Amino acid sequence: MTEPKKLRVATCSLAGCFGCHMSLLDIDEKLFDLLKVVEFDRSPITDIKTCGPCDIGIVEGGVCNAENVHVLKEFRKNCKVLVAMGACAITGGIPALRNNVDLWDCFQEVYHYGIGLENGQIPNDPELPLPFDKVHPINEVVRIDYFLPGCPPSADAIWQFLTDLAAGREPKLDYEMLHYD
Amino acid sequence: MTEHNVCDLPGIVARWNNDPANMVQILRDVQESCGTIPSDTLDQLAKLLGVPRVRIEATASFYHFFHAESHGAYEILFSDNIIDHMAGKEELKRYLCERLWLEPRKLSEDGLVYVDDTADIGLADQAPSMLVNGYAVPALDHSRLDLIAELIRNRKPLADWPPMLFEIPDNIRQAGPLTGEAFTPGAALLATIARGTDATLAELEAANLRGRGGAGFKTATKWASCRKAEGEAQEHAGPSQVLPGPLGGEPSVARFSGGAHYVVCNADEGEPGTFKDRVLLNSHADLVFEGMTVCARVIGAKQGLVYLRGEYRNLLEKLKSVLARRREKGLLGKSILGEQGFDFDIEIHLGAGAYICGEESALIESLEGKPGKPRNRPPFPDRCGYRNQPTVVNNVETFACAARIAERGSAVFTALGTPQSTGSKLISVSGDCQRPGIYEVPFGVTVRQILIECGAEDAHAVQVSGPSGTCISFREFDRIIAFEDLPTAGAFMVFSRERDMFEVARNFTHFFAHESCGFCTPCRVGTSLLRNTMDKLAAGKGSAYDMNEMKNIMHILLDMAHCGLGHTAANPVVQTMEKFPDAYEKRLMKLDFEPAFDLDGALSTARLITGRDDEWAHLAND
Amino acid sequence: MVILTMDKTFILDGKTIPFEEGETIMEAASAAGVYIPHLCHHPEFKPHGSCKLCTVSIGGRLGASCTNKAAAGMVVESETEALNADRRALTQMLFVEGNHICPSCEKSGNCQLQAVAYHLDMLTPHFTHFYPARDIDASHPDVLLERNRCILCELCVRASRDVDGKNVFGIGGRGIKSRLIVNSASGRLADTNLSVTDRAVEVCPTGAILRKRHGFTVPIGRRLYDHHDIAEVPVAGMKEPRSS
């Protein structure tokens, strides 16, 4: 009997806090079971920097700047199934708290009036990703196939979700696994 | 400098009987005399009338024509129907703004003028048009705008402007029993008194008169049910029995100025492209008032109200003088035509820029001084209407028909039309045709016949009954105007081959989003989502995904909306999508998915702040 | 056991539901222990009918169960896939219309909007966010007004008017620009006569009206909806199920 082909999975964190990835690692010993059916492509876990063709892409974090868009589009292009993981990817989350603040005021606060700043200057380095007026959930930039809410989603929820997906089932979260915080 | 006077608040309040139910009228008078409704006025009104400020503020902030900030001495509002756009409205608006050195939606630097848009003002046959301090000016062109700019720069008070600017012809192109035949005031009342109320109701029933406001409800049934409903009962019941406004809303003000039943004439005519009630009121007001009085006789009402849309402010004095004349002739007031106990009078209330107030229960809320939000039904107004009393609400044209039926009997009436749709119908024709105006046609005419009459050789589509009605394509021109096929409140907007039906639908989505009252979730949010999606398509950033989304939103509106506005708000999009798919397909960027917002545009603020314009400071929108 | 006569019952999703004269479908259903999703309904207040979540099919016609009266022999459907899909869409509309950032909200876990969304299996707000600019009013010593989370259900309006007798709240504006307003010239909550013990403060189903210094006092895991679907958690004031 031949081993079934492993699912190739890529993950990334955009405007998020890596909390969702921490929760992913929280799957603990079950990660080994998971690794029997999946292998990781680009991910903070593997440190692979570009995304190759994958079965599943998992995105943490919303879109707050131009670079986020490039990464997100790369994922969409390469992943058959794209998953928004966590509150930030799904609603903008905590970073979206800045949406009620004018971008100019944000810059002022960070580069001019921030504590300990003297003669602060707004940088114009092309290396720095340019921020959007507002932070957006990722489904406003590319088509998303699945949503896995939570801040972060619990390890159990991620486990449930991924095993469902790997088994070709429509993922379904139990009541206690579905939460927005 | 301004024409606006210091506001005599106690005077205004006294003029409206110190009755908070007249809040919309009180606020209108404040707005008209001061040019604004300042915040401290709300406090003064709260004190004078003994109602919480928050309720007055709710009303004051609901209506488009009320505002707390100054719009200067001249407030100019351009009618924003697609018909106005087709007649060059945008270019003319820019022209006027340039002449006056100002930007739309911003008070001019000298504090003199303010220019903005408003929903269709009932002059589609004389588009483009506008309101100046609430008074309609039709048929705009460069020379008229030159004159207006001149008058404004010279700070000429509106009263001194040349009257020809405000002249509004009726444009009756095809006359009929309502618009073309002489009527002797009192004739219908005499016949009613002679015949008796039961027989009058029977006559109405035999005539099969159906409401002309769009829905086509049988008028005799409505009147009979209202007559049967017990009036004043609620007045005597304990306070817990007093029905709230919209079920659960603010309680209606329980004070009675007359009998227990009311007759209300719906002259809100807000449906873009409709202007037939304007013409009836301008030239045949006696017929309308007489129909109301016949109704009063039948249902036993002592008080009638006309809810005249604010856009028809210019008709107010004329209508008041018709009422005065009728009082002099004993056709209104105490013991009408000498009949003991036949007491009835009519008061005119003005709207303040809210299409939803054409919906009968929202209209009643507005008459009671509240924001125009539709009530929960049942109960319907025939049982629980104005001040929670049995109330007949009918369209202007319905009352005019009722007067004719009372006067001449049902047989004359049913001689025109089809068995299900008897009588004549006033059609307001506008758009791409040689002879826009009023056509009084027998029910049952085909769309094609009207198109021929009005000289619309190149017609490609017709929007029947306005944005909330039906869009029909050239393939369907043999359909008939009748309740059984194409029911209509009267609008008939013609679009030629050159017109972009997508832009027509987009204009209508803006209308609905602007006019949604905001009471229920599906319409409050859904109409804005629709508008935004249509704007996205217009910007060339639409996809098949967006088309599908709009269809889904339509289902939610149809299933879940609280009133007719929400139910029909997606119609223009869905119908044009179906009948003119090319208009949409040529706008779809990619067939799959496009971002919800303009990626590169959303970086522009940051580019400005950082001064960057490098490659990485841009995003291709694919 | 009460013998129910046919003329005082209707059918809801195949179940026979008794009702008393004048009761709405919602009232009769909750008295029978049957949950119909709702947000603007509260048993202690007059029906309002604005959120539309409680829409049911009444003999094939759709209508809000909180405002439509029960009638003998009615056949009502509520738990259908189509209606729940519509309800989910309405809930999503409420999320994108405001600014709901649950992870930073004091009401999270005890919020009815959130709980209804869980009940309806809402995984994403789906629609494009409006991200409206709405203000927070922290002027009152004991009560915080967070307009970003207001769903315009008017429960506070009704409670303040009908129970507290104060008229502190109202809805201003229209359409998508509708907003919660308060009864003061300054527009500030501190300048109204609201007191922290008012019913209006307690009744808000979301995190829009909050008692200050009470945020996050209940730990995660012990909040109202942490383990229980809103369908199983009785709302304060809801009638005890009528025993049959």
Ligand SMILES: Cc1cc2nc3c(=O)[nH]c(=O)nc-3n(C[C@H](O)[C@H](O)[C@H](O)COP(=O)(O)O)c2cc1C
């Ligand atoms: C959003 C909306 C707007 C309406 N506008 C008008 C209007 O401007 N004039 C009118 O007569 N009826 C209007 N109606 C219909 C009225 O609710 C009501 O049916 C009508 O006034 C009844 O009169 P009728 O039976 O004589 O037609 C509107 C309905 C809706 C839902």
Ligand code: SF4
């Ligand atoms: S459907 Fe629209 S206009 Fe009608 S009640 Fe709802 S929000 Fe108001």
Ligand code: SF4
């Ligand atoms: S009010 Fe409810 S839904 Fe809104 S942010 Fe707070 S917890 Fe979330």
Ligand code: SF4
């Ligand atoms: S503040 Fe709360 S109770 Fe009041 S309308 Fe908003 S959501 Fe409803």
Ligand code: FES
């Ligand atoms: S609960 Fe019935 S409409 Fe809100």
